[in-house]
Amino acid sequence: MAKSKAKQSLPLHKIIMVGSGGVGKSALTLQYMYGDFVEEYDPTKADSYRKKVVLDGQECQIDILDTAGQEEYAAIRDNYYRSGE
Numbered sequence: 001m002a003k004s005k006a007k008q009s010l011p012l013h014k015i016i017m018v019g020s021g022g023v024g025k026s027a028l029t030l031q032y033m034y035g036d037f038v039e040e041y042d043p044t045k046a047d048s049y050r051k052k053v054v055l056d057g058q059e060c061q062i063d064i065l066d067t068a069g070q071e072e073y074a075a076i077r078d079n080y081y082r083s084g085e
Helices: 025-034 071-083
Strands: 012-017 046-055 058-067
Touching: 012 025, 025 046, 025 058
Parallel strands: 012 058
Antiparallel strands: 046 058
């Protein structure tokens, strides 16, 4: 009986979108993820996206964290930086 091949997980690359409020972090993220351009501005607290991509000829996953740019969310944003999430 042949050994079953263990399911291997894909390499994961984490991306954090940072910048001031209203500069287009969410619009850029949604354009990349879904091919849709969002024209209306809806402030983000934090959204997370994951997508399989081919990078340098290898399949991998990317995690994109779209952070809030508004100053009132600075503590939440800073926590993401420290924890690596």
